[in-house]
Structures are given as structure tokens and as C-alpha cells.
Amino acid sequence: MDVPLDAMKDTFSSQAPFLPAxxxxxxxxxxxxxxxxxxxxxxRILPTTPSTLWLxxxxxxxxxxxxxxxxxxxxxxxxxxxGVSTLGVIILILFAILAFWIALSFTSSIGGFFSLLxxxxxxxxxxxxxxxxxxxxKTAVLMPTYNEDPERVLAGLKAIYDSILQTxxxxxxxxxxxxxxxxxxxxxxxxxxxxxFRQSTQDTTRIFYRRRHKNIDRKAGNLGEWVKxxxxxxxxxxxxxxxxVMDGNLIIRVVSAMENHAGVGLIxxxxxxxxxxxxxxRMQQFAGRVYGPLIAHGVAWxxxxxxxxxxxxxxxxxxxxxxxxxxxxxxGKPPFGGHILSHDFVEAALxxxxxxxxxxxxxxxxxxEESPPSLTxxxxxxxxxxxxxxxxxxxxxxKGMHWVSRVHMLMGIGSYVMSxxxxxxxxxxxxxxxxxxxYHPEYFGSTPTLFPHWPKVDPIGAKHVFIGTMAILLAPKLxxxxxxxxxxxxxxxxxxxxRLFLSIIIETIIGGLIAPIAMLIQTSGVLSILLGRDSGWxxxxxxxxxxxxxxxxxxxxxxxxxxILLAIAAWSVSKALFLWMTPVLIGLALAIPLAALTAxxxxxxxxxxxxxxxxxxxxxxxxxxxxAATNDRLRRKAQHAAPHKPSEAFKILLESDELVEAxxxxxxxxxxxxxxxxxxxxxxxxxxxxxxxLQQAISSLTRQEKSAVLETAExxxxxxxxxx
Numbered sequence: 084m085d086v087p088l089d090a091m092k093d094t095f096s097s098q099a100p101f102l103p104a105x106x107x108x109x110x111x112x113x114x115x116x117x118x119x120x121x122x123x124x125x126x127r128i129l130p131t132t133p134s135t136l137w138l139x140x141x142x143x144x145x146x147x148x149x150x151x152x153x154x155x156x157x158x159x160x161x162x163x164x165x166g167v168s169t170l171g172v173i174i175l176i177l178f179a180i181l182a183f184w185i186a187l188s189f190t191s192s193i194g195g196f197f198s199l200l201x202x203x204x205x206x207x208x209x210x211x212x213x214x215x216x217x218x219x220x221k222t223a224v225l226m227p228t229y230n231e232d233p234e235r236v237l238a239g240l241k242a243i244y245d246s247i248l249q250t251x252x253x254x255x256x257x258x259x260x261x262x263x264x265x266x267x268x269x270x271x272x273x274x275x276x277x278x279x280f281r282q283s284t285q286d287t288t289r290i291f292y293r294r295r296h297k298n299i300d301r302k303a304g305n306l307g308e309w310v311k312x313x314x315x316x317x318x319x320x321x322x323x324x325x326x327x328v329m330d331g332n333l334i335i336r337v338v339s340a341m342e343n344h345a346g347v348g349l350i351x352x353x354x355x356x357x358x359x360x361x362x363x364x365r366m367q368q369f370a371g372r373v374y375g376p377l378i379a380h381g382v383a384w385x386x387x388x389x390x391x392x393x394x395x396x397x398x399x400x401x402x403x404x405x406x407x408x409x410x411x412x413x414x415g416k417p418p419f420g421g422h423i424l425s426h427d428f429v430e431a432a433l434x435x436x437x438x439x440x441x442x443x444x445x446x447x448x449x450x451x452e453e454s455p456p457s458l459t460x461x462x463x464x465x466x467x468x469x470x471x472x473x474x475x476x477x478x479x480x481x482k483g484m485h486w487v488s489r490v491h492m493l494m495g496i497g498s499y500v501m502s503x504x505x506x507x508x509x510x511x512x513x514x515x516x517x518x519x520x521x522y523h524p525e526y527f528g529s530t531p532t533l534f535p536h537w538p539k540v541d542p543i544g545a546k547h548v549f550i551g552t553m554a555i556l557l558a559p560k561l562x563x564x565x566x567x568x569x570x571x572x573x574x575x576x577x578x579x580x581x582r583l584f585l586s587i588i589i590e591t592i593i594g595g596l597i598a599p600i601a602m603l604i605q606t607s608g609v610l611s612i613l614l615g616r617d618s619g620w621x622x623x624x625x626x627x628x629x630x631x632x633x634x635x636x637x638x639x640x641x642x643x644x645x646x647i648l649l650a651i652a653a654w655s656v657s658k659a660l661f662l663w664m665t666p667v668l669i670g671l672a673l674a675i676p677l678a679a680l681t682a683x684x685x686x687x688x689x690x691x692x693x694x695x696x697x698x699x700x701x702x703x704x705x706x707x708x709x710x711a712a713t714n715d716r717l718r719r720k721a722q723h724a725a726p727h728k729p730s731e732a733f734k735i736l737l738e739s740d741e742l743v744e745a746x747x748x749x750x751x752x753x754x755x756x757x758x759x760x761x762x763x764x765x766x767x768x769x770x771x772x773x774x775x776x777l778q779q780a781i782s783s784l785t786r787q788e789k790s791a792v793l794e795t796a797e798x799x800x801x802x803x804x805x806x807x
Contacts, residue, residue: 101277101292101749103257108314108401110307112411113433115481119407124438126485129388130346131207131440136387139194143385146193147186154182154551161544162515170515177508184501185555188378192559195381199566204380204446207340207347211447215332216339218255220318222398227305229263229298231325233276236260238718239328241280242711244290246331249706255338257317258290263298263305267789270294271732274746275739296751296794302394303410303426314401318342324395327354330449330707337398337444348403348439349431352450353379354396357700357708359454360688363461363681365696366590367454372698373577373587377563379445388440389487394427396450400439404430407437413477417617418470424618425471428495429478432488436481449707451700457630457682458597459638462604467618469499469608502605509649509667516656549663560587576699586696596670596677600642603671630682639674646671732793733781737806747799764791768798777805 113119133139158178162171198204205211226240240258247253260277264270277292284290295308306322314320319341321334329352337350353376356368383390408430410423423429435441455461472495479489564587567573568580577583612618650668653661661668670677680686690696700708722728729735736743754761767788774780780802784792792798 101745103291103313103316106313106316108310108405110311110314110405110409112409113407115411115478118483119433119437121438122406124346126438126483129438129440131344131442132388133206136385139385139387143187143190143194146190147183150186150189150555151179151183154186154548155179157544157548157551158182161548168515168518170511170518174508174511174515177504177511181501181504181508182552184497185552189555189558191381191385192377192562193381194384195377195379196562196566198380198384199377200569202446204376204383205444207344207350207442207444209336209340209444209447215250215252215335218252218335218338218342220255220338220342221316222256222319222321222334222338223309223313223317223401224256224258224321224323225261225306225309226259226323226325226327227261227263227302228273228325229302230266230269231264233269233273234718234722235715236325237276237280238714239326239711240323241283241714242707243323243327243329243331243334244284244286245710246329246707247334248331250331250335252335253289256289259309259313260290260292261305261309262292262294263301264294265298265786265790267732267786267793268730268735270790270793271735271742271746272730274749275735275742278742278745292749294749300410300422301424301426303423303430307409310401310405314405317401319398320401320404321398322395324452326453327396328357328451328707328711329396330705333447333449334398336447340444341398341400344440346438346440347400347442348407348434348437349390349392349397349399349441351390351392351397351441351443352447353443353445354393354450354452355448355698355700356454357451357698359456360684361456361682362593362687362690363458364454364456365687365690366593366681368698369577369586369590369696370594371454372700373567373573373583374559374563376445377559377566379443383443383445386443386487388442389435389485390431390441390443391491392427392431392434392441396452399434403434403437403439407433407439413474416615418612418615419474419477423471423478424474425468425495428472428475428491432478432481432484432491435488436484449705451708456684458600458604458678459630459634459682461601462608465499465605466608466611469605470612470618472496472499473609473612499605499609502602503609505602506606509664513649513652513656513660516660545659545663557591560591563587572699576697576702578694578697578702582694582697589690589695593677593681595666596673597681599646599667599670600639600674600677603642603645630679632679635679635682636675639678642671642674646674731781732789733777733802733805736799736802737777743799743803746793747796750796750799751794753796761791763787764795764798767792768795768801771798771801780805 155175155178159171159175162174224240224243226236228236237260240260244253244258247256260273262270262273264273273294274292277290281287281290293309295305298305300307306320310320319338321329321338323329333352337352341347341350355375356364356371359365359368410426410429410433412422413420415421431441455464472492475492475496479492564584567577567583574580574583577586646668649664649671650661653664653668687696691701704712729738736746763785767784770783770788771780771792774783792801
């Protein structure tokens with residue numbers, strides 16, 4: 084896909100502009116404290132709602148509640164067998180919340196198990212095989228990007244393009260690269276890669292590029308700006324992420340389902356994690372491929388027409404999105420105020436609030452994404468996600484929202500709040516054990532009694548509660564293993580029964596050891612948010628770069644110290660408590676070697692060579708992944724063949740008159756008198772005028788000044804003085 088710049092000579096003049104003609108579509112921020120205008124659409128029961136949906140929800144929530152009540156009854160006997168105490172009540176409340184959380188996951192997975200066995204997870208008339216339906220409308224494929232490696236991003240987008248091309252229905256799609264990039268060097272690389280993409284496909288009428296010069300409201304603002312400017316020309320939009328790859332057949336089937344169901348506003352596919360190299364990434368992709376379908380089938384089974392949205396790899400009805408999903412700014416300052424960070428849950432809730440159905444179709448494969456390569460990278464991403472989900476607390480009282488949409492948001496909040504609650508449960512467990520050991524009741528006080536009220540831990544009952552809790556936690560993995568035994572493709576693709584079983588054991592043990600580290604990472608993230616610290620917006624690391632031992636020690640020594648202190652506290656109370664907490668203590672004590680081990684590419688690839696942690700997509704890659712792999716090989720080969728290819732913005736532009744012409748044609752309108760003055764632009768232009776050489780210009784301008792200069796025709800004209 085990487086075409087030399089000189090190969091593009093005399094091509095741009097015959098190409099279409101960077102963007103098509105405007106097709107504006109009205110999209111306004113929703114008023115969360117007012118009822119929405121549903122334009123006569125029904126709300127409570129939509130036409131695409133499964134007839135037995137209420138029974139499914141009764142089973143999931145009712146069974147989870149019964150399990151919680153039983154667990155609370157048993158834990159009460161453990162900690163309050165001789166009477167009620169303050170610490171005992173606190174333990175009881177914490178356990179009730181945590182028990183309901185894991186019980187709900189368990190009962191949902193039971194629904195997913197039967198859905199998997201009976202080949203469910205479809206609906207809306209979608210079929211896994213058979214002739215592809217013929218599309219009747221136009222769909223825009225949207226690839227937002229923010230300071231990502233452009234050639235890597237477009238290698239994936241070209242695989243999607245080629246896959247759709249093979250279906251014979253490429254005319255039903257346009258492709259948009261929607262850049263919010265702030266790094267000027269990456270920006271010009273994007274333009275170069277975009278022109279190379281057009282050149283390699285010989286398609287100048289379906290592939291477009293737009294960079295926002297003011298990236299307001301992050302990804303949600305990026306998509307919203309596109310809808311307002313071009314949305315009226317497209318019935319649907321397929322939203323992607325920078326690491327997304329989707330099969331053309333899957334896209335055709337999902338878009339057709341949208342065409343055939345006028346009341347559906349959004350259809351979410353199930354993205355499978357691929358291309359993991361490090362041990363951590365391979366564990367993530369194995370868990371996502373083996374356990375993920377069970378979980379996704381489960382939630383789709385009881386979500387019905389009140390599904391959720393994960394922000395990418397989904398088809399959205401453009402009119403529904405424009406009509407209902409305009410996001411307002413929340414009152415107050417970040418981290419809880421300002422623009423809505425985790426926009427996807429809210430957009431799905433607002434679309435459903437407006438009377439449109441939101442469905443998930445996990446029964447079709449062909450939707451893929453990548454995983455961060457290490458625990459450290461996940462922690463950075465989770466910090467942003469944690470802030471976004473906690474921010475949803477201010478949206479829960481939105482008027483007219485469906486109760487299931489509120490549940491989605493509560494579950495999103497819970498996925499991060501549960502970590503500090505688990506930590507509190509552990510700490511209060513130690514306290515109550517300490518009190519039981521050192522507290523001596525007074526029998527002859529002002530109120531003599533033969534039955535003093537102090538907490539006493541029942542070790543036998545505690546063991547039974549522990550075993551029951553672990554059984555519920557591990558049950559989804561066992562159900563996933565059983566379901567895989569009935570699926571020949573999955574069983575073969577994961578290496579057979581024995582290798583699949585061993586892989587589950589490896590993932591469970593290492594995942595269990597990592598869990599307490601993740602608990603503390605998430606707890607610190609939640610605390611920092613409550614203290615008012617904003618996460619910012621950073622590009623995600625998608626490469627498996629090596630992490631030095633020094634970096635690992637610096638990042639994880641505190642967790643090791645905490646684990647040792649916790650172990651000392653537990654041992655000082657009783658050996659039984661120490662043994663009960665052993666899984667947590669070992670994980671924390673080994674935080675440094677665990678972080679280093681899981682970030683290792685060598686260990687990950689060694690396990691792959693041994694046939695462990697395999698997924699079907701790597702043992703027998705589907706056509707779309709073969710296309711993506713081919714494009715990636717070509718990208719790497721081109722990089723190796725041109726090691727001195729410039730990556731700095733000024734040097735890239737000076738290499739090609741055609742790129743300069745294309746860049747200049749896409750510049751924003753010049754500033755008019757009375758408009759806001761850009762100080763970075765003024766200073767940057769002055770520095771450019773006074774620079775005696777290209778190298779001096781590059782070294783003297785800041786990143787903001789360089790971006791501002793590149794946004795003006797005057798800046799490009801000044802840059803040409805350095806052309807040799």
C-alpha cells in the first residue's frame with residue numbers, strides 16, 4: 084500500500100478533492116432533563132424485541148438476587164454468628180454488593196451458554212451463511228484517528244476496503260479517514276498515506292480524508308462534526324477504531340439488517356482481539372475469543388432491543404444518531420463535568436431513549452480489534468475509561484431513559500467501583516479478625532450479659548463461602564470450555580481438548596495473580612478521579628514495545644510493598660486468614676516479575692509455539708485477516724526498504740510538489756478580520772521568515788507553532804524557500 088511519492092506525480096490533479104460535497108444533517112445536543120422527541124415511535128416494547136425477553140430478564144436478575152440473599156445469609160453466619168457488630172454489618176453490606184455483581188455475571192453467562200449451544204446470537208433476519216443480500220443504500224465507513232501511525236491504521240482500512248471490494252458491492256460504501264491528530268509530523272504523514280491509499284486502490288471517488296483543525300470533544304466531537312457536515316448523504320455509518328478490521332461479508336449482512344428494520348438505530352458486532360504478541364496480549368485475546376462469545380451471547384440474550392454500544396465496529400443509522408445522540412456538556416469541571424468522555428454508552432442510551440432499537444449480534448464472526456501489549460498500557464487506558472464511566476453517574480437521572488440503559492451505566496460504573504470495594508472487603512476482613520482475636524468482652528459492666536456482642540469468624544463457614552464464591556467466579560470459564568467442546572472450529576483452532584484445557588489453566592492462574600494488581604491500579608485511578616484529577620487524552624500504544632526492568636520496578640514496587648505489609652497483617656492475625664488471602668498476597672508480592680513476564684514478547688511467542696493460548700484466527704486466519712497481514716507485511720517491507728524516508732512534516736512536504744498541492748487544497752479558510760488571533764501562528768510564521776535553513780526552522784518552532792504554520796498558505800509558501 085505504501086507508494087513512493089514520486090509515483091504519485093501528475094496524479095493529484097486528476098483526483099477528486101480530499102472530501103465530497105457537503106450534505107449537512109442537523110444534530111443538536113440533547114436536553115437530558117427533558118423528554119426526547121420520538122417522532123411517534125414506540126418506546127416500551129419495540130417491534131424487534133424478542134417475545135420472551137421479560138422472562139430472560141426475570142431469570143438473570145431474579146436468580147442473581149436469590150444467590151446474593153443466600154450468600155449474605157451464609158456470610159452473616161461467618162462474621163456475626165454470636166451477634167451483630169459494626170464491623171460485621173459493614174462486611175455484610177460490602178459482601179452483598181460484591182456478591183450481586185458476580186452473581187449477575189454468572190446468571191448472564193448461563194443464558195449465554197444456552198445461546199451458544201443452540202447457535203443463537205443473531206436475530207434481525209441475519210444469517211451466518213448463504214448468498215449475500217444486495218444493499219440498497221449508501222454507508223460511510225468512518226475511521227477516526229488520533230496521533231496514530233498512519234500507515235498502520237490505513238493498512239487495516241485497506242483490508243476492509245479490499246474485503247468489501249471482493250463482495251462486489253463497493254459502490255454502496257464511502258471511506259472516511261477522520262483525523263483529530265495534533266502532532267504536525269503525524270498529520271503530514273497521514274496525508275501522504277492517504278494519497279498512497281488512493282493510488283494503490285486507483286479509487287479517488289470513495290476514499291476521503293479530513294483533519295479537524297480544532298478537535299473539540301474528542302472522538303464524539305469528531306464523529307458529530309462528520310454527521311453535521313456529510314451525514315445526510317448516508318443512511319448508515321460504520322464506526323471503527325484505529326485498530327479495527329472487519330470482514331466485508333459481515334459488514335454487508337449487518338448493513339442489510341439495518342436496511343430491513345426501519346426501527347433499528349444501532350447494531351453492535353462482537354470484536355475479537357487478535358495479533359497479540361506479548362504474554363499479556365495473548366492472554367487477553369485468548370480470554371476474549373474463548374470466554375468472550377459466552378459473555379456477549381449472555382448480554383445479548385437479555386439486552387434484546389436495549390443493547391449497548393462499545394464505540395466501534397458497529398453500524399449506526401445516521402438519522403437516528405443525528406436525531407438523538409448529540410451529547411451536551413455536563414455542568415462543572417473535569418473529571419465529572421465538561422464533555423462526556425465515555426460517549427458510546429451514552430449514545431446508545433440516547434438512541435434507545437428516542438425510540439430506536441439497539442441490538443448486539445455476537446453470533447457473526449469477522450469483527451476484530453487489538454489489545455494493549457502490557458498491564459501498564461491497560462492501566463493507562465483504564466484510567467481514561469474509569470473517568471468516563473464514573474462520569475455517567477451524572478447521566479443516570481436522564482429523563483425518559485430506559486431502565487436497561489441505566490443498568491448499562493451502573494454496570495460500567497461498577498466495573499471500576501468494585502475494585503476499591505474488594506479492597507475494603509479484604510481490609511475489613513483483617514480488622515474483624517483482629518477484633519475477634521484481641522477483643523475481650525466485659526461480662527460485668529453496666530449491662531451484664533451472658534451473650535456479649537462481638538464478631539467471631541467461623542473458619543469452616545468462611546471456607547464454604549470462599550469455595551462458593553470461587554465456583555461462581557470460575558463457572559463462566561467452565562461453561563466456555565464445555566461450549567467449545569461442541570464447536571469443532573473453536574476446538575480445533577485452540578489446539579484441541581488438552582491444549583485448550585491447559586490454556587485455560589494458564590490464563591486462569593496468571594490472570595488470578597494479576598487480579599489484585601489490577602484491583603489496586605483501578606482503586607488508585609478511582610481515588611485520583613474523586614480527588615478531581617483529569618485523565619487527559621493520549622494516543623493508545625498498539626505496538627508491543629519492550630519494557631525495561633527499571634521501568635517495571637519503578638511502576639510496580641509500591642504494589643509489592645503493599646502486598647508484603649498486607650501479608651504481615653494477615654499472618655499476625657492467624658495462619659488461617661493468611662492462607663485464605665494467599666492468592667491476593669502472592670500476586671501483589673510478585674507484582675514486579677509478573678508485570679515483566681506478561682509484557683514479554685518472547686514468552687508470549689514461546690507459548691504460541693507450544694500450541695498454548697491459541698485462537699482459531701491465528702491457526703486458520705480468515706480471509707480478512709490474511710488481507711490485513713499482507714498489507715502489514717508490505718508496510719514493514721516498505722519501511723525496511725526506505726529507512727531514510729522522512730517522518731518530519733517539513734521534510735515530507737518538501738519531497739513532493741504533489742503532496743504540497745494536495746495539502747494546500749485542504750487548508751482551512753484564511754482568517755478574517757475580527758476573528759480570534761492565533762498567537763502560535765503569528766510567532767511560527769515570524770520564526771519561519773527569519774530561519775536561515777530548514778534545520779533551523781524545524782528546531783526553532785514548537786509543535787503548536789508548526790501545526791499553526793502548516794494550516795496557512797503563507798506558511799507553506801515560506802516553507803518552499805528551503806526547497807532545493
